[in-house]
Amino acid sequence: MNNxxxxxSIGSYQLKRLPELxxxxxxxxxxADEYLLQHLxxxxxxxxxxxxxxxxxxxxxxxxxLHEHTLLHWSxxxxxxxxxxxxxxxxxxxxxxxYIPSTEAPEGKIDLVLIKTPKTLALxxxxxxxMKPLLSKQTIxxxxxxxxxxxxxxxxxxxxxxxxxxxxxxxxxxxxxxxxQDQSHTVKSKYPxxxxxxxxxxxxxxxxxxxxxxxLDIGARFMLEQxxxxxxxxxxxxxGCGNGVLGIVAQRAFPDSEITxxxxxxxxxxxxxxxxxxxxxxKSANFLVSDVFSAxxxxxxxxxxxxxxxxxxxxxxxxxxxxFKQSYQHLPQGGELWVVANRHLAYHVKLKQLxxxxxxxxxxxxxxxxxxxxxxxx
Numbered sequence: 001m002n003n004x005x006x007x008x009s010i011g012s013y014q015l016k017r018l019p020e021l022x023x024x025x026x027x028x029x030x031x032a033d034e035y036l037l038q039h040l041x042x043x044x045x046x047x048x049x050x051x052x053x054x055x056x057x058x059x060x061x062x063x064x065x066l067h068e069h070t071l072l073h074w075s076x077x078x079x080x081x082x083x084x085x086x087x088x089x090x091x092x093x094x095x096x097x098x099y100i101p102s103t104e105a106p107e108g109k110i111d112l113v114l115i116k117t118p119k120t121l122a123l124x125x126x127x128x129x130x131m132k133p134l135l136s137k138q139t140i141x142x143x144x145x146x147x148x149x150x151x152x153x154x155x156x157x158x159x160x161x162x163x164x165x166x167x168x169x170x171x172x173x174x175x176x177x178x179x180x181q182d183q184s185h186t187v188k189s190k191y192p193x194x195x196x197x198x199x200x201x202x203x204x205x206x207x208x209x210x211x212x213x214x215x216l217d218i219g220a221r222f223m224l225e226q227x228x229x230x231x232x233x234x235x236x237x238x239x240g241c242g243n244g245v246l247g248i249v250a251q252r253a254f255p256d257s258e259i260t261x262x263x264x265x266x267x268x269x270x271x272x273x274x275x276x277x278x279x280x281x282x283k284s285a286n287f288l289v290s291d292v293f294s295a296x297x298x299x300x301x302x303x304x305x306x307x308x309x310x311x312x313x314x315x316x317x318x319x320x321x322x323x324f325k326q327s328y329q330h331l332p333q334g335g336e337l338w339v340v341a342n343r344h345l346a347y348h349v350k351l352k353q354l355x356x357x358x359x360x361x362x363x364x365x366x367x368x369x370x371x372x373x374x375x376x377x378x
Contacts, residue, residue, distance in 0.1 A: 003027045009038045010065045013091050017059050018083040018291075019322055028059035028087065031172035032144040036114060037065055039168075039176055045112060045140060053106055053134075055115040055127055060084025062114055067095035072110070074131075076102035076123060076209045078264040078289050101266040101289070102209065105130050110139050117145035117154055117177070118209075122191070123267075124154065126208035128161040129189045135181050143177030150175050161187045192271065200224060204275050206243050207267035211308075219306050220245050222367045223340040229361055231336055233257060233301030239292070239323055244272025246304040248279050260286040260296055293326045303327045303337045321350060328354055331374040339370045 006015045006029055015028035040046050051070045054062050063071055063084050073084055081099045088095065100106050102123075113131065118124050135141070141162060145154075147170050155177065158165040163182030167175050191208040197216040206213040212220075223246060232254050238247030241261040251259050261272040266289055273287040288295040305327065307320035320341070327337045337355070341347050343363065348370055352358040355372035362369045 006061065006064075008034060008065055009041050013064050013087070015059060015061055015064060015087050016083070016090070018079050018086065019318065021318055028083070029061040030146060031174040032116065032146055032176075033061045033065075035168075035171050035174045035176060036062070036142065036144040039142070050111040051109060052112045052114060053110045053131065055113065055131070056080075056118045057084065057114075057116060060087040062116075063095065063097060064088055064091055064093065067093045067097075069095075071095055071097040072100055072106045073097055074100045074102065074106055074127070076265050076267050078266070079291055082291060102127075103207070103266045103270050106134060108134075109136065110134055113139060113141045115141070115143045117143055117149055119149070120209055121153055121157060122213060123209040125157050125161065126189055126191055128157060129187055132161060132181070132186070137181075137183075139181070141179045141181065143179070145175065145177075147173050147175050150177065192274070197221075200249065202245065202248070203278060204243050204245060205271060205278070207271045209265055209267040210243050210271050212242075216245065217242070217306070219340045219342075219367055222362070222364065223304070223306060223338070223369055224249055226338075226362045226369045227253060230338070231302060233335070235260070235298070235300040236302045236304065237262060237296065237300045237330075238272070239303050239305040239327065240307055241272045242268050242306065244268075244275045246306065247272070247285070248276055250302075250304060251276070251280055251283065251285070255283075258285070260288065260300070262288050262290045262293065262296060264289065264291055292323055293330050296330070298330075299332045299335070300330055301332065301335050303331065303335075305337065305339045307339065307341065317345060317347075317350075320345075320347065324351060324354055328374060333374055333376045335374050337372045337374075339372075340367055341370070342366060343368045 004014050006013045017028045053072045055074050058080050064087050155165050158179045162179040164180045166178045192205040193213050194205045196203050236250050236257050237260045239262050241263045244261050247259045247261050263269050269287050269289050307323050348358045351372050356375050358372050361371050
């Protein structure tokens, strides 16, 4: 099966996911993309040049197929933007496209909104709330997703925020969502959400797409319990930082260290920056929206990592493995990578292969904290 050749009702394109993997089993598109594109043609919604807001177009499938229109690509993911740019370039397309991070609102007249339903309902709610004031009576709003990811709660959000909501029949296990806007009511955003972790003297604020929005992530909590054993480092990176809690507490432990927060989520970096300045108002740090280490070229002494085990709806350890490999490259001899993860993921096997060593700092029934030191060259 060719996992890169996309034959759509609009045209044929070569599309790839990011990060690129050898023998990639997954495609850059799904049946919901196919269903949505066919619907647009069947209903003649693409007649004339449109200004289209694309939301959560993860790898740029919709942007590639709709390249003849004016496009606003709105996403929380830097990786999504990079994949879109790469797929457009690979198909020698140069559309009129504006990439907008989730922490900013689109502007201007919008003819058509196409939204792929995200994994996180909170993100969907925030996106719907932010985009609603931009809609005119003529704006058409269509959601798309696989049936197994469209729940009653998904439709309730469209109904609550936008207005009357209906769905299509299922086709190839995909479904479309049609929302008619009701301007008579508005819903206010509840994000960012703030909560306290008094046992660590922390008050944290999370944007909508940050994991564990209303409590301290239990994996991060277990990592913090091991911080009394943490080695010092002049330059420390919180990799895949989320709300930044690991880097924030590391700054307390090592006041003279330079902390860098890296994440591919715009909302994560925004959360980390706000939280850092809450707890260290007189200090500075680096906050970089980054595809792993793409925005950080220097060597660092210590890397703290609570890696994800999913990319949107797809599960797997490929993102964690990429983070581990790039961590190895950015550590000097004697530098350390500390990882917290679910025990069943057995990361210690790959980490030992990569570093030649891996020791267990702490473990409980669910989590393990692992540490690897980059060995000296012989």
